Amino acid sequence: MTGVGIQISSLGALLALVFVGAMSTLFYWMFHLPPVVPHRIVTVRRTVRALRRILVPVVETVPAERAVELACRIGEEQKAEIILAYVIEIPLTLPLNARMPDQEAAGRKALDTAEMLVQRHNLPVRSRMIPARHAADGILHLTQDEDADVIVMGVGVKRRAAPEQLGRTAEEVIRRAPCEVVLDKVPIQA
Amino acid sequence: MKTVESEMVVAPIEGEKLELRRDVTVWGSYMWGYADVGADIYAALGLVMAAAQGATNIAFAFAGLVYIMIGLAYTELAATYPVAGGGQYFTLRGLGDFWGFVAGSALLLDYTIDIALFAVASMGYLNALVGFTTGVDLTHVSVALGPVDIKAVWLAESLFLIGALIWLNIKGIRESSLFNEIIGAVDIVTESTIIVFGLLLAWKPELLIHQWTFEFPSLDRFMYGSSLAIISFVGLESISQAAQETRRPATIVPRTSVTLVFTVFIFALFFSTVSLGILPWNDFVGHEQDAIALLASRIPLLGIIAGPFAAMLGASILAISANSGVMSASRLTYSMSRYGLLSDWFDKVHSKYRTPVRTILIFSLIGAAQTILSFLTPSAMDTLGNMYAFGATLGYTLVFISLIKLRFSDPYSPRPFKMPFNVKWRHSDRVVDVPILGIIGMLGVSTILFEVVLTHPLGRIAGPAWVIACLIYFYWYRRSQKIRVTSTVKRDWESEQIEVLTGAEEWEMLEDYKEALAERDKKILSAGTGQRIGRS
Numbered sequence: 001m002t003g004v005g006i007q008i009s010s011l012g013a014l015l016a017l018v019f020v021g022a023m024s025t026l027f028y029w030m031f032h033l034p035p036v037v038p039h040r041i042v043t044v045r046r047t048v049r050a051l052r053r054i055l056v057p058v059v060e061t062v063p064a065e066r067a068v069e070l071a072c073r074i075g076e077e078q079k080a081e082i083i084l085a086y087v088i089e090i091p092l093t094l095p096l097n098a099r100m101p102d103q104e105a106a107g108r109k110a111l112d113t114a115e116m117l118v119q120r121h122n123l124p125v126r127s128r129m130i131p132a133r134h135a136a137d138g139i140l141h142l143t144q145d146e147d148a149d150v151i152v153m154g155v156g157v158k159r160r161a162a163p164e165q166l167g168r169t170a171e172e173v174i175r176r177a178p179c180e181v182v183l184d185k186v187p188i189q190a
Numbered sequence: 191m192k193t194v195e196s197e198m199v200v201a202p203i204e205g206e207k208l209e210l211r212r213d214v215t216v217w218g219s220y221m222w223g224y225a226d227v228g229a230d231i232y233a234a235l236g237l238v239m240a241a242a243q244g245a246t247n248i249a250f251a252f253a254g255l256v257y258i259m260i261g262l263a264y265t266e267l268a269a270t271y272p273v274a275g276g277g278q279y280f281t282l283r284g285l286g287d288f289w290g291f292v293a294g295s296a297l298l299l300d301y302t303i304d305i306a307l308f309a310v311a312s313m314g315y316l317n318a319l320v321g322f323t324t325g326v327d328l329t330h331v332s333v334a335l336g337p338v339d340i341k342a343v344w345l346a347e348s349l350f351l352i353g354a355l356i357w358l359n360i361k362g363i364r365e366s367s368l369f370n371e372i373i374g375a376v377d378i379v380t381e382s383t384i385i386v387f388g389l390l391l392a393w394k395p396e397l398l399i400h401q402w403t404f405e406f407p408s409l410d411r412f413m414y415g416s417s418l419a420i421i422s423f424v425g426l427e428s429i430s431q432a433a434q435e436t437r438r439p440a441t442i443v444p445r446t447s448v449t450l451v452f453t454v455f456i457f458a459l460f461f462s463t464v465s466l467g468i469l470p471w472n473d474f475v476g477h478e479q480d481a482i483a484l485l486a487s488r489i490p491l492l493g494i495i496a497g498p499f500a501a502m503l504g505a506s507i508l509a510i511s512a513n514s515g516v517m518s519a520s521r522l523t524y525s526m527s528r529y530g531l532l533s534d535w536f537d538k539v540h541s542k543y544r545t546p547v548r549t550i551l552i553f554s555l556i557g558a559a560q561t562i563l564s565f566l567t568p569s570a571m572d573t574l575g576n577m578y579a580f581g582a583t584l585g586y587t588l589v590f591i592s593l594i595k596l597r598f599s600d601p602y603s604p605r606p607f608k609m610p611f612n613v614k615w616r617h618s619d620r621v622v623d624v625p626i627l628g629i630i631g632m633l634g635v636s637t638i639l640f641e642v643v644l645t646h647p648l649g650r651i652a653g654p655a656w657v658i659a660c661l662i663y664f665y666w667y668r669r670s671q672k673i674r675v676t677s678t679v680k681r682d683w684e685s686e687q688i689e690v691l692t693g694a695e696e697w698e699m700l701e702d703y704k705e706a707l708a709e710r711d712k713k714i715l716s717a718g719t720g721q722r723i724g725r726s
Contacts, residue, residue: 042697
């Protein structure tokens with residue numbers, strides 16, 4: 001078998017260039033794999049991503065409002081639903097269904113502020129206001145009722161308070177909660 | 191001096207099933223597929239050229255577009271279900287036992303022909319090398335057997351190669367994989383060199399245009415050519431077969447698979463285009479067994495070396511392709527017997543070499559028998575090519591249907607790669623991505639199957655005959671197991687999927703899968719509770 005004479009054409013050169021470019025790009029892409037993610041890291045990321053219903057007890061304080069913002073950031077990636085909870089504490093001297101207009105107004109105001117914070121993150125939000133003898137009872141009741149995956153609470157603690165002092169409500173919620181609890185301890189001036 | 195550990199062989203505990211090892215890397219996974227598909231052009235170029243004439247590159251382009259869709263479908267399925275079995279497994283999961291068996295038998299036909307066709311083609315190139323160096327034409331040395339002239343030397347060489355491959359595969363995968371990887375890499379460089387230097391030094395656009403204009407085939411010949419062109423893309427299945435042994439399959443398989451699909455398509459398109467721009471199509475007639483070597487020998491300056499080198503390399507890469515047929519046939523039967531479609535007699539792994547020795551032997555010997563029979567016909571390669579196209583197109587049609595079905599029946603398995611162009615469709619409380627490209631691909635491959643039945647005189651008889659023979663075995667086997675032929679055995683796919691993903695260390699996918707199942711269970715539970723409340 002014999003060779004033919006040399007025939008150089010610009011279209012042939014262009015096609016050769018296209019061929020080399022296409023092949024090089026394909027092999028470069030094939031060999032550049034994303035790094036391996038260890039199982040533990042995947043699991044840790046998943047446990048946070050699995051939080052799809054976040055309950056946040058609100059009051060008209062900065063620590064509580066910070067807790068709403070924190071909850072939104074925790075739930076942002078997985079578009080979690082934020083449930084805002086305001087508990088009206090009814091004294092033992094009154095029946096549980098007694099009207100508490102001042103507290104209801106304060107609660108509505110706290111919930112409105114919190115809702116505005118959630119809306120800035122475009123997350124689904126619901127507000128619940130319930131009466132209870134103690135705030136912790138109300139929060140735990142709502143946790144079960146709403147099947148929440150996590151409670152995010154903000155607690156203001158005086159700078160000079162003992163480190164173990166978190167307040168009765170926070171301590172009770174941590175002790176009895178059936179789910180994960182994220183507590184944001186915010187130091188405040190005495 | 192050998193250490194004690196290197197000589198130790200872990201004997202399996204009685205009753206324990208030995209699993210295939212996961213030791214295939216990125217290059218190994220790519221080469222596993224390339225060893226099978228990459229060599230196809232060596233066998234297909236001459237055959238297609240003889241049929242599609244001046245429109246050879248158009249025939250390759252048409253078949254190649256269908257092949258890209260097949261490739262994307264396989265990529266999605268192999269990354270989603272990284273287990274041995276390939277198309278047969280996907281069809282089993284999508285369409286049940288009966289169709290799973292039909293797909294398995296079609297693909298088995300292809301693997302056995304793969305062994306035969308590529309062993310024959312490999313020896314054709316070896317003979318071309320002998321011709322280049324000594325001037326002796328071994329290919330056409332024939333012996334008269336009654337009315338038939340048998341090319342005895344070529345046949346004997348092919349049978350010898352099949353025997354050698356049986357021995358190599360019984361010894362184990364590691365040795366043969368390394369062999370594939372080195373030769374495959376040299377082949378890519380050589381094929382690229384032929385194309386680049388062919389385009390730079392010898393390619394005449396006016397000759398290509400002349401052949402398009404004046405040498406265009408009749409519709410019948412074009413259909414035959416394009417249906418033969420599909421054989422230059424058969425073998426992508428091998429990557430799926432190797433998925434069970436690939437490290438990080440969900441990450442690696444989509445990359446190696448997509449790269450393979452496009453590199454092989456580019457090679458086929460460029461080889462046919464370069465050929466038509468260097469030589470008239472009829473120069474390839476009579477050179478079906480060494481078309482690439484002929485092309486390489488016609489490149490100025492390089493031809494004197496490139497011709498024999500391409501012949502040597504063609505012989506090697508085609509031998510690897512025949513080897514991958516042996517490996518894939520044994521892995522497919524291993525998978526089929528594991529799911530109760532074949533007797534568990536096949537499902538035995540050799541305790542020392544850890545290879546499925548029985549399946550290697552049986553299907554390689556079937557390949558050898560096909561080789562002998564093909565030499566009784568006027569053109570051994572054309573005969574084998576006919577049957578190859580039938581098995582491939584039937585198997586691929588079923589894989590496309592399964593892909594579409596699985597999008598509906600198993601939306602929970604995470605798909606690290608999805609065929610592009612999907613339309614969202616609400617189906618029983620879920621949004622399903624309907625693969626438009628999958629539907630187009632199914633129609634395309636069905637068209638080629640139709641072309642095969644219409645234009646391949648041998649393929650339309652021998653192909654269905656093989657499937658029917660396999661179905662007779664299936665009927666007998668299911669009867670012996672007291673299972674209805676058309677029924678599907680209940681299997682715990684979910685546990686298996688979790689096991690597979692855990693074994694593959696695909697943690698993201700595993701967690702995604704568990705999450706999807708948990709969400710589904712929750713929905714079912716709440717729907718059940720709702721119904722109970724409604725009733726009470």
